[in-house]
Every structure is written in structure tokens, then in C-alpha cells.
Amino acid sequence: MIEITNLSLSRDGVKILHDVSLRLPQGRLAAIIGPNGAGKSTLLHCMAGLLVPDHGQVYVNGQDIHALREQSRALILSLLTQSQGAVPRLSVRDLVAFGRWPHHRGRPGPADHAVIAEAMTRFDLDALAQRSVDSLSGGQRQRAFVAMAYAQSTPWMFLDEPLAALDPKYVRDIMDRLHNMTGPDSGQRSIALVLHDLSVAARYADFCIAMKDGRIVAAGPWREIVTSELLSDLYDTPLRLAELDGAPVVVGL
Amino acid sequence: MRALPVALIGLVLLSGASLLVGATNLWNTPLDTGMVLAISRVPRTLAALLAGAGLALAGVVVQQSVQNRLVDPGLIGTPEAAMLGLLAITLIAPGAALMVKMSVASLTALAGTAVFFMLARLVPRRDPMLLPLVGLIYGGILGAVVLWLAWATDLVQFISIWRTGEFSGVLRGRYELLWIIAGLALILFVLADRITLLGLGEDYARALGLNYLQTVLLGLGCVAVTFSVVVVTVGAMPFVGLVVPNIVSRWRGDNLRQNLPWVALLGAVFVLGADLLGRVVRWPYEIPAATVFAVFGAALFLWLLNSRKARHHG
């Protein structure tokens, strides 16, 4: 459970988050949606403890995330950022292995190697293990970074626009894998991610956080709160939530 | 516009101060006061004014032709290339006339600047900070060659005069080459509109009917001659060509034809001010004007770098 109370944050004198409060239950795949500049990324970074708010607290599983040591925090949550720096010539396996860093701090044990191997297999990376991260295609690269976050084995996973510039095939691939992680056989991870493709959000998310102008407009289970009206208001353009062959889609009118 | 009279009064006051201040006290000297003025003070003041105006104008030309406001001809290898030419001709023909040496220096300075111009076309435009960095390193490489040549031939003392600009050695008969700059300034004023077009980039400028290559060569030629004159007579002085055009364009906008006189005036005032400060701070010893200017110029450059950031976010 994540509890956010009265979170405010400004940068260079511009207010980015206005008094945000939120309760996010465990074991869900929560989509943060909203127009550009709504403060989605900032909220995610604040939740991950990387940005310190001017006011307010973030409690993750009952612990004040900004009061924790960096290492303890890294055992509770992981974050996949928009621009991942890759070291030149770093191999895929070495990248994924970095996910275990918070657990071993430089001295990996057999348990760590087991988790790394499992992450490699789960994300179909075994064939790419010795390839360098630079040489991967966009979809493969993103998969490798998600695998690193997965190997961190944290109860909470945050992803900032993990689908940016990916082909539909890879979008589906990544989202299927993420969705599976919230299931019981993967330890019921809780996932929060910033999404721009509303149809993808409608299809996979079971919780919705709708943001605009640094405020939360609505938050709750996707099926209960997301309507065509909410989306149209949120993005200031007519949108309709519809169904196509049994799957939800969002189309512009 | 009241700025013009203010600037002119400032120029006159500075020049007056420059005539009065120096190691020799004008009112209490065994020498003839008129002689001191005519042989040392007047030439020195004129030299500072001419060098300052020329360096500042050269800055405008280079910034327009590589489309980058953060580039300074003093920091892209032009003075080092001029020194290379001077050194070469000194080694090959030690007895050559000053005009010959100068011409050789101008040619090598032009070649050195042209190489930087080619480098500039290889460096991606989206990163405006990268080009000045490349220029600094390129200048450093040429500088290393010059230093090595000087070392190998025992001329280190010789080149150290060119490497730091100062006006204490300026006497009547040893600065008159700088008047070439006045002529170059006139040429640049005539070319002003074409140089403005250079700032739009090659494709645009060609589309508007400009003979691009000719204009670039003409502009860079003026820069090269200016630098070789300055290096030969007073020594290299970085940052003038960077700081002055930027201040003028922030203050008065981007009309080049109207700005050129201001650039020349402000460059002259700044360099004379730096020289004057260097004379006063530790009287009767002198601090080279280039050293004074490096401190102020670098500080101003840092301010430019970061105020640009403020503008981007603002």
C-alpha cells in the first residue's frame, strides 16, 4: 500500500505538484495518465524517493520513503526511468545483474546468480546474454532494462513511459510480461507506470491515476472510474472509451 | 538614444586617463613631457583601441560564419596558426621584412581558421556548446606544435611575447601596422549585410543568392589579417571577440549593420580599460592586458553560459 499525503513540489519557482494525496493498493497494475506537463513523471520520481518534495510524505508499505537510506529504499521499490544510460559495451547479462546490487553491494552470491538466471529466462534474454546493450534493438533494449528492474525483486516497481517509441509487437510483449508479474506466481508485485497510449492502459491497467496541471483529477479502480467523459475532460479533446472484439479501446472523435 | 554620447564620453575619458597613467609621472620627469606622450603614451592608447576594435569585429565575423555565438576567434586556433606562420618564416628567413612576416602569418592564420571552419561543419549543430570546446582543443593542439617548434629551436622567449597580449612594449614606430585594422573595419562595414546572411546557414544564404564561399573566405581573411597584426604587434588576446559581440547583441538586438560600430567601440573601450587597469593595479609594475581580460572574459563567458540556461527555462 502506498499512501501519499499533501505532496507539493516546485522547481525553479514553478509549482509542479499541487497538494497531491493518493492511496494506491497493493498487487495492482496502476496506470498514471494525463496530458503532457501534468506532473506524472515528477509524481513517480517523488514516489520512488528520488525527488524530495517541498511538503507532504510518501509512505510505502508503512515506511516514509524519504526517511529511508538509499539501500533500504532500493529493496522496497525499483524505478525504470525514461532515459537509461548504458555503459558502452556493457553486456546484457551484466546489465541485468546490476539489478541484484542492492542485495549484495558488490559481492554476488549463489542466490543472486539464480535470480539473474531466472530473470534472463523470463524475459527471453538468454540468446542475447553476451550481446552489448548498445547493439540491441529498441524493443530488446527495453526488455533488458525491465529485466534488470525485475531482478531487483522489489515488491513495488515503477516505470516511467516504458513503451515510448516501441513497435506494437514490443508494446504487447512488455505489457504482457508486466501484467503477469502482478499475478500470484510472480509474488504479486505492485506496478505503477506512466502510459501515453490510452488503449494499452485500458486493456492492461486495473487501477487509474488521472493527473492534470499537477493535481490528481481522479484515482481508483480502472473499471469504476474511467469513462469517456473523464478522458475527454482530462485531455481537453473528445475521446471515447469503446470495445472492439471484447477488448477496451480509446478512440478520438 | 543617449547611449552613443555616453559611450563616446567614456572613450574620451579612458583615452585621457591612458595618456596620463604610466610608470613615468608626466609632471615630474627628467624627460620631455611631449616626448613621452608622442613616443609612448599616444601610440599605446591608439594600439589598445585599434586592437580591441579589430578583435571584437573578428569575433562577429567568426560567430556569424559558424553560426555559433559561443565561439571566439581567439580560442579556435587562429592566433596559434598565426604564430606558427611567424615562427616558420623566422626560421626560414630570419631577415625578412616585417610586412613579409605579417603576410605569411596572415596566410597561415587563414589556413588555421579555415580548418576550424571545416571542423565546425562536422560538429553536430544541435549542441551549441560542443563547437567552442572543439575550438579550444584544436587551438591547444596548434599551440602544442608552436611550443614544441619553439623548444626545438630555442625560440621560447621569442614566442612568449606573442602568447600574452600586452601594450607596455608599444612605442612609436612599432604599432603602425595596427592601422590596417581600421581599413579592415571599413571592409567589414561594407560587407555587413552579406555577413548577416552567413548567419542563416549555407543553404539559406545560397538560396538568397549569396556567393557563400567567397563571402566566407573574405570574412575569414579579414579575421586572419586582424589576428596576425595583433599577434605581431601586441600578442594574443583571447575572449575579446567572444564577450563584446555577445554583450552588444543582448543589449541592442541582432541588426548587424547597426551593431558593428558598437562592437568596434565597445571592443576598443574594453581593451583600453583592461590595459589601464593592468597599469594601475600594481603601479609601477604592469599586468598584461590579456591577463586582465582573461579573468574578466572568462567570468563573463561563464555568466553567458548560465544565463542562456536561465533563458531557455524562463
Added chain:
Amino acid sequence: MAERRLIALALALLGLCALFLLWNLRVPMGFILGLRAEKLAALVMVGAATGAATVIFQTIATNRLLTPGIVGFDALFIFTQTMLVLTLGGAGYAALADTAKFVVESALLMGAAMALFGILFRKGADDIIRMILTGVILGVLLRGLAGFAQRLLDPSEFAVVQQASIASFNAVNPDLLGIAAVVLACGLGVALWLAPRLDVAALGRVQARVLGLNHDRLVFVALGSVAALVAVSTALVGPITFLGLLAASFAHALLRDHRHIVLIPAAALMGAAILVAGQALFERLLGLQSALAVIVEFAGGLLFLALVLRRRAR
């Protein structure tokens, strides 16, 4: 694999050292051997310190183009040294024991470097080129300030500082070798202790923090060790801007490994090998006494330009 290459590199360095010591050895053997050993020790220490410092620095800045020298670390050293002479006076400065001087200067450098570059790294993490350029200009500013301050000194004090601001492998102060060795050992020890954390830091500040690294503290400690290492090399021979770039780039290319536990020793060995081989070549074979520093600057500058222009492809 990487370990085997590291061992090969160490053996190559040993061979070079033996060659340097024994090549063309004449009577009085003991005396010449002693002189050569002193010089060799200085070369090895300077190379090792510069190579290791550069790898750490590049990782902290997540940029393979940077060296502590490019962003003005050694300018900072000369600046602190000048300030020390200025405040203590030439006599007071000369009265300090070499060891005390070195320790005070290194401590000052560490403090100043952490203050300056700590801020720079935190602010500039999103805009690397601006950060580099700011560092470079900061270096120019510091050099200018040092030059300015040096002119305020008496000529005798001036000579004390002037000697430190030009790189020379021929004027090594043997009294400093002992204390330099201690500082170098400490700096390298800290660097190797940091190695696993540096591996994570290479992923970038945000990613490293996500993985639970206290990035601010790492930057602080790492910059401290970089400052200590730079102090070693600058105090021994003076500023060499590009040696670190050569050593770090070659080490990366040779090992093709991201682990700092092997990268740092490799860069240290590489830096030492470049200097020993270069000195052997220029002094023994070509008979050029002072060329090494200039040649290193020249080759390093070219490598820098090549690296910058190669980035265009990406």
C-alpha cells in the same frame, strides 16, 4: 579474460621500466642508475595517478571525453598554490617543509575541488557538454586568476610559482617522491575500494540511486581521491591535460570490461607505460629532452577531437 590482459599490461610496463633503467648504461653505473630510478619513479607515479584519476572522473561524470585536466583540476592546483604563496609570502612559503607544503596544497585542492565540481556534477547532470565547457572556462579563469595573482607577487616569489605551472619531467623534486608515493597509494587504495560502487555509478546518477547507491556521497569521496591523485602528478611535474584521456581511452579499448576493479589498475598501468615509453623514446632515442609533455598534449588533443567527431555518428 580482462584479468589476463591486465597481467600482460603489467609485464609490458615492467619490461619498459627495465629498458628505461638499463638502456645504454655507462659508468659510473650506480650514480646513473640512481638518477634514472628517480626519474622513472616520477614518470610511473605521474602516469598511474593521472590514469586512475581520469577513469574515476569519467565514470562520475558519465562521459568518456572528460579528464580532470580538461575541466581545470590542475589549474585549480596552481591557483591554490599561488594563493598560498600570496597569503604566506614568498619567505613564509619557502620556510614550509616540502612535505607540509604538499599536504597543505593537496588538502586545499581536495576541498576546492569538492566544492566546485560537486556542485557542477549535481547541477549539470542533464547537460554534459555545458558542464564540460563550464569546467574548461573555469580552468581558463583559474589560470587567469593565478596569472593575475602571480603578477602581484615579487619577482622572486613569482619564480617559485611559475616553475609549477609548466609541465617538465626533467625538474622533478626528489624530496617529494616519498610523500607523493604515500598519497598515490592512499588515492589508489580508496579508488579500488570504491570500485564496485563506481560500476553502478557508471549507469548514471538516477539509475545508480534507484539501485540504492548513495550517489552524492560517492561523488564526494571519489572527487576527493581524484583531487589527491591530481595533486600528486601536478606537484611532481606540472599540468598535463590530455595524458589521462590517452590512458583511460586505451585502458577501455584494451580491456572491454566495465568493472572498475580491473579498469582502474589498467588505466594506471597504461598511463605509466605511455610516459615511460615516451620518455625512453624521446630522451634516449631521439635526444629530445623536453618534448614528451608537448607530444602527449598533441596526441591527446587529436584523440579528443577524434572522439568528439565520432560521437556525431551516434
